[in-house]
Amino acid sequence: MKGADAAPSMIEAIVTFNDGWDRNILNQFGIENVTDIFENVVTASIPVDRIEAFAEADCVYYVEFGNEYKLMMDFARPSGNVTDVQNGFEYGGVPVSYTGKGIITGLMDQGIDPNHVNFADAAGNSRVRQVFDFTKNISASTAAAVKRFTTDNSAETHGTHVAGIMAGSYNRAGEYTYMTGVSDRFPQSAEGDIPYYGVATGSDIVMCSGVFTDANILKGVKAIVDYAKAAGQPAVVNLSLGSNNGAHDGSGTLEQNISRYAREAVICIAAGNEGDHDMFVGKKFVDGDTELKTIIVDGKSSGIDIWTNGPDPVSVSIGFYASLTRRFTPVATVTDAGQSVNANSSFTSSMTGACSLSSEVDRLNNRFHVLVSGTFQPGTNRNSVALVIEGKPGQEVYVYGFGDLSTSFTSNSISGFTDGTNDGTINGLACAEGVIAVGSYNSRTSWPTYAGGYTFGNSFRVNEMSPFSSYGTTYQGASLPHVSAPGAAIISSLNRYYTNSLGTTSLNRETTAKVVPASGMTNCWGEMQGTSMACPFVSGTVALWLEADPTLTADRIIEIFNETSVRPTSSDPLVLKQWGAGKIDALAGIKKVLDDKASVGAIFADDERNFILTPVDGGYNVYVAGESALDVTLYDASGRTVATVSAEGNTVDVDTSSLRPGVYILSAQGNTQRHTAKIAVK
Known part of the structure; x- marks a missing residue:
C-alpha cells in the first residue's frame, strides 16, 4: 500500500481541448510535463486516478493515451478483439493465428466486385471461389470466369463493402486517410499498408448477387451451402438484408428454408x-x-403488417381522426378473412393518396393477417391518419410498420390511443429458427475521407448501441438480436464500377483509401453504417471460431456469445434487450471454443493451440485451455527463477514490468498440461 505522501502514478497522453480552453485546468488536475503541440493540443502526464474526471471536463475534447497506434478496419477489429485472434498468440515462441483458413465465407448481396484487390491473397491470387448474379443469370465457377466477372450493379457498392468487412484481406501498399482516435475530426493522409482489411482474411469467398426477391435470396444461400458441401468445408453465410414486415415467427417460406440451410451452415442476419x-x-x-x-x-410509401395470435378475425380500419371533433372516420375496413378493400370516396376529401387492405388466415401459421398498403397522408393539419383494430378478449395483435420511409405510430397524446415503440423493429427474416441475429454498436463516431472528416450527431456515442439498430421479440418470445458488433462508420472496400462512375467531388467525399494499379480501375475503400456492417463482422468472427472448431453450430455459437460477450453496464431492460448478449469478443470466444474442445478430448495436451500467450500492458496473459489452476514460473537466461504466480482457473497475468530487458523462459504448469515459451521483455 502506498504511503500518504506517495507520488501519484502518471500516464502519458495526447490531449485535445475545445477552442478557448483555460490552461488553469492543467494545475487543477495536477498535470505535469506539458508540451504544446498546437493551439489546443498538448502532450502531458496525467495522474491515473484523475484521468476519468479530467476527460469529462467541459473544455476537454479528447484524450488519447500514448500507445502506438496500429491502424486497422480501423477501430472495429480491436473493439471486438479480433486483432489478437488474427495477429496470433505466442506459444512455444511460435505465433499461431486464426484467419478463417479452410472456411467458406459467403454472402447474398448487391453491388459485388469480386476482383477488388481486397479479395486477393498476398500473391495476388483471387480468394473468390464462385460468383453468382441471379438477376442476370450469370455464374462464375473457375478462376478465369471469376476474373472476367465485372459487377451485378454499378450503381451499388453494398455487397463489396459487406464482403470486405467479413473477409477482405488487403493490407499492403496504398494511399489512405486516417484518424488517431475514435471521435477525432481531423483526418491525416499516409502512404503504406492499407489498414482497412476485414476479419476472416484467410477464408475462401463465395459471392452471390441479384434483386432481393425471396427466390434470389434462397438461391444465394443454397449456392453457398452447396459449394461448401462439395468442397468439404464449413461455411458461414452473411445476409445483410431484410424487412420489418412478416409474422416474426419464422413461418414464412423463405424463413423456413433459411432455417433448413442453417442446419448445414451458420447463417448470420x-x-x-x-x-x-x-x-x-x-x-x-x-x-x-x-x-x-x-x-x-x-x-408515404407505407406498409402495415397486422397479425393476431390465431385464426379468428379482428376488425381493422384505416381512416382519419379529426382533432376538432375528436372523431374517427373509417375509410377502409376489413372484418373477416378473404377480403380486399380499397378506401372509399371520402378518402380523397380527407386524405391524399390511396389505401387498400387485404385479409387472410395465413396457412403457414394459422394466424389472421391483414396487409395495409398505400401512400396516404392527411389532407389537412387538423386530421391524422389513424388505425383502429377491434377484437375479442384473449386475442393479441402485432402491428409492424414498414416501407421506404419507415411507417411509425404514435398516440399524438390523444386519450385512448397507443404510442408505437422501437421494441419490435427487428428484421422479420432474422426471426427464422436457427440463425444468428446481429445488432450494431458504435466503435467510432467519426471517419476520414479525402474531402475531410465526418462525424455523427450526439445520438452516436462510442461503445453504445447505434441508434438505428433494431431489436424485438419473436412471436415465440425469443429476444433478438443475439449479439452486437461494430456497425457505425465502418470503412471497407467499395465496388470499383461504382466509384469509377463518380465525379471528383463525390469520389473524394465517399472514399478513404485507394490502391492505384499500373493498369485498370482504382481500388477504393469508404465508409458505410448499419447492421449490414455489423453482421459481416460477426460472420467473419464465426469463421475464425470455425477454423478452431469446424463442428460449431449456431446454437453453440449463441451460447458462446452469452458466455463471453462484453455486457453493457445499463440497467435499462430495453437497452439490454437491444444489445443482446453484448459486444462480441472474438478473443474470449475463441478461448471458450478451445476450452470446449479440450473438455471433450478433441485437443490433446501436446496440441500447442491449448496454450495462448498474449502481451498486455506490463506483462503477459497466460491461457491454458481446459485447466482449473495454473502455476507460472519465469526463468532468466541463466536458469534462475525471477518470478512466480499461481491462480485458480485457466488464465493468469504475469507482471514483467520490474524485469530487465531481455529474453526469459516462461513455464506454465496446469493439472494435466505443461507448456514453455520464450518471451521478450523490452
Whole structure:
C-alpha cells in the first residue's frame, strides 16, 4: 500500500481541448510535463486516478493515451478483439493465428466486385471461389470466369463493402486517410499498408448477387451451402438484408428454408436499421379493453403488417381522426378473412393518396393477417391518419410498420390511443429458427475521407448501441438480436464500377483509401453504417471460431456469445434487450471454443493451440485451455527463477514490468498440461 505522501502514478497522453480552453485546468488536475503541440493540443502526464474526471471536463475534447497506434478496419477489429485472434498468440515462441483458413465465407448481396484487390491473397491470387448474379443469370465457377466477372450493379457498392468487412484481406501498399482516435475530426493522409482489411482474411469467398426477391435470396444461400458441401468445408453465410414486415415467427417460406440451410451452415442476419423509429405497436385484448387505436406517423410509401395470435378475425380500419371533433372516420375496413378493400370516396376529401387492405388466415401459421398498403397522408393539419383494430378478449395483435420511409405510430397524446415503440423493429427474416441475429454498436463516431472528416450527431456515442439498430421479440418470445458488433462508420472496400462512375467531388467525399494499379480501375475503400456492417463482422468472427472448431453450430455459437460477450453496464431492460448478449469478443470466444474442445478430448495436451500467450500492458496473459489452476514460473537466461504466480482457473497475468530487458523462459504448469515459451521483455 502506498504511503500518504506517495507520488501519484502518471500516464502519458495526447490531449485535445475545445477552442478557448483555460490552461488553469492543467494545475487543477495536477498535470505535469506539458508540451504544446498546437493551439489546443498538448502532450502531458496525467495522474491515473484523475484521468476519468479530467476527460469529462467541459473544455476537454479528447484524450488519447500514448500507445502506438496500429491502424486497422480501423477501430472495429480491436473493439471486438479480433486483432489478437488474427495477429496470433505466442506459444512455444511460435505465433499461431486464426484467419478463417479452410472456411467458406459467403454472402447474398448487391453491388459485388469480386476482383477488388481486397479479395486477393498476398500473391495476388483471387480468394473468390464462385460468383453468382441471379438477376442476370450469370455464374462464375473457375478462376478465369471469376476474373472476367465485372459487377451485378454499378450503381451499388453494398455487397463489396459487406464482403470486405467479413473477409477482405488487403493490407499492403496504398494511399489512405486516417484518424488517431475514435471521435477525432481531423483526418491525416499516409502512404503504406492499407489498414482497412476485414476479419476472416484467410477464408475462401463465395459471392452471390441479384434483386432481393425471396427466390434470389434462397438461391444465394443454397449456392453457398452447396459449394461448401462439395468442397468439404464449413461455411458461414452473411445476409445483410431484410424487412420489418412478416409474422416474426419464422413461418414464412423463405424463413423456413433459411432455417433448413442453417442446419448445414451458420447463417448470420442483420437485425435491421429501424431502431430509431417507433414502428411497432401491439396489444393483448382483455375484458373491457378490446380495441387498439394509434396514429400513423408517416404514410408515404407505407406498409402495415397486422397479425393476431390465431385464426379468428379482428376488425381493422384505416381512416382519419379529426382533432376538432375528436372523431374517427373509417375509410377502409376489413372484418373477416378473404377480403380486399380499397378506401372509399371520402378518402380523397380527407386524405391524399390511396389505401387498400387485404385479409387472410395465413396457412403457414394459422394466424389472421391483414396487409395495409398505400401512400396516404392527411389532407389537412387538423386530421391524422389513424388505425383502429377491434377484437375479442384473449386475442393479441402485432402491428409492424414498414416501407421506404419507415411507417411509425404514435398516440399524438390523444386519450385512448397507443404510442408505437422501437421494441419490435427487428428484421422479420432474422426471426427464422436457427440463425444468428446481429445488432450494431458504435466503435467510432467519426471517419476520414479525402474531402475531410465526418462525424455523427450526439445520438452516436462510442461503445453504445447505434441508434438505428433494431431489436424485438419473436412471436415465440425469443429476444433478438443475439449479439452486437461494430456497425457505425465502418470503412471497407467499395465496388470499383461504382466509384469509377463518380465525379471528383463525390469520389473524394465517399472514399478513404485507394490502391492505384499500373493498369485498370482504382481500388477504393469508404465508409458505410448499419447492421449490414455489423453482421459481416460477426460472420467473419464465426469463421475464425470455425477454423478452431469446424463442428460449431449456431446454437453453440449463441451460447458462446452469452458466455463471453462484453455486457453493457445499463440497467435499462430495453437497452439490454437491444444489445443482446453484448459486444462480441472474438478473443474470449475463441478461448471458450478451445476450452470446449479440450473438455471433450478433441485437443490433446501436446496440441500447442491449448496454450495462448498474449502481451498486455506490463506483462503477459497466460491461457491454458481446459485447466482449473495454473502455476507460472519465469526463468532468466541463466536458469534462475525471477518470478512466480499461481491462480485458480485457466488464465493468469504475469507482471514483467520490474524485469530487465531481455529474453526469459516462461513455464506454465496446469493439472494435466505443461507448456514453455520464450518471451521478450523490452
